[in-house]
Amino acid sequence: MNIGAAAERTCLPPKTIRYYEDIGLVAAPRDANGYRAFGAAELHKLAFLGRARTLGFTIEDCRTLLALWEDKRRSSENVKRVAEVHLKAIEQKIAMLQSLKQTLSDLVENCAGDERPECPILDDLAGKRI
Amino acid sequence: MNIGAAAERTCLPPKTIRYYEDIGLVAAPRDANGYRAFGAAELHKLAFLGRARTLGFTIEDCRTLLALWEDKRRSSENVKRVAEVHLKAIEQKIAMLQSLKQTLSDLVENCAGDERPECPILDDLAGKRI
DNA sequence: GGTGGGGCTTCCAGTTAGTGGAAGGTCAAG
DNA sequence: CTTGACCTTCCACTAACTGGAAGCCCCACC
Numbered sequence: 294m295n296i297g298a299a300a301e302r303t304c305l306p307p308k309t310i311r312y313y314e315d316i317g318l319v320a321a322p323r324d325a326n327g328y329r330a331f332g333a334a335e336l337h338k339l340a341f342l343g344r345a346r347t348l349g350f351t352i353e354d355c356r357t358l359l360a361l362w363e364d365k366r367r368s369s370e371n372v373k374r375v376a377e378v379h380l381k382a383i384e385q386k387i388a389m390l391q392s393l394k395q396t397l398s399d400l401v402e403n404c405a406g407d408e409r410p411e412c413p414i415l416d417d418l419a420g421k422r423i
Numbered sequence: 424m425n426i427g428a429a430a431e432r433t434c435l436p437p438k439t440i441r442y443y444e445d446i447g448l449v450a451a452p453r454d455a456n457g458y459r460a461f462g463a464a465e466l467h468k469l470a471f472l473g474r475a476r477t478l479g480f481t482i483e484d485c486r487t488l489l490a491l492w493e494d495k496r497r498s499s500e501n502v503k504r505v506a507e508v509h510l511k512a513i514e515q516k517i518a519m520l521q522s523l524k525q526t527l528s529d530l531v532e533n534c535a536g537d538e539r540p541e542c543p544i545l546d547d548l549a550g551k552r553i
Numbered sequence: 554g555g556t557g558g559g560g561c562t563t564c565c566a567g568t569t570a571g572t573g574g575a576a577g578g579t580c581a582a583g
Numbered sequence: 584c585t586t587g588a589c590c591t592t593c594c595a596c597t598a599a600c601t602g603g604a605a606g607c608c609c610c611a612c613c
Contacts, residue, residue: 297560307561312600326608328561337549344548349523352599362545372544373536380527387520393479394513401510406503414502415492418474419467427589437590442571456579458590482570 296321299331303339313342318356350379426451429461433469443472448486480509 299321300307313319314329319338321329331339341362345355357375361367403413429451430437443449444459449468451459461469471492475485487505491497533543 295561306601308601309599311562316599326561328608340550341548344550346599348527348548349520358545358548361542362549365540367540367542368538369534369540369542369544370536370538372542373531373534376527376531376534376544380524380531383520383524383527387517387524390479390513390517390520394510394517397478397506397510397513401503401506404499404503404506406500408498408500410495410497410499412491412497412499412502414499414506415488418471418478418488419492420470420474425590436572438572439570441591446570456590458579476570 294331294336296329296331299329299336299339302336303343305339305343310339313339316352318342318352318359348379349383350375354379424461424466426459426461429459429466429469432466433473435469435473440469443469446482448472448482448489478509479513480505484509 294302296307296310300310303310305313310319310329314321319335319342321331321335324330338359341359342355345358346352350358354375358372361372361375400414400417405411424432426437426440430440433440435443440449440459444451449465449472451461451465454460468489471489472485475488476482480488484505488502491502491505530544530547535541
């Protein structure tokens, strides 16, 4: 299967698949003409990567998870640790964004949003606290 | 005031201040020796930028907001629009992260996390839905 | 057999918002 | 006069791709 078909099956752009090969995540063997030939194994790895990426794991996380996935003697403990660290990071990001949202929506609410120049948003940015 | 002092006052690293000059956000005049000389105006702009960045505005948003801030004939409507778009983006990001967190914490919860190789996290990534 | 269009290859450059480091000029203290 | 801290510029690197150019390759159509 050529890269275009593999891209369609895995919902990853061809560019991304080539990039994953570049950084050593998934290598497909080549046909005589130099085209990449994707088999079931490569498709599975790509799908694995796609899912892991949509779950927000970094590429380096993916590398680790892929290695664990391939290691039949792995312990689930290792996988769980990676996932838990990632989960903590997500929770922190959510908390940060929520406090950000609070501040920003307060500012937006207090702004008239009309033709006049007075603007509490700019005042806040400039450091004049209300 | 030299860049080091300006950095301390504005809580921005010197590198960042130089970068902001590079991309045309804030330019400080120079002393005879070539050192940047920061006055009150530049410090205010830098503080404005620092605050806007911690609120998650992009550099391009900052450029717009800075221009509006300097324009005494601005209408607060324009500012509010920028802030509202940003707020919407934040809300979307929060929603995405929360659904992510849900999925991931479900997976983590179902993983034994011991020395056995069975792992629902990897199963999910591989596409075997529980 | 030639041609056209699409798909494939590689490589280079750009994205965001800085950060790290090297090479060299400047300043104030001892 | 030297030392160390500070300043300057410039280049390279980060994450995870994405866009585009130049050049093969394959297949269908005439």
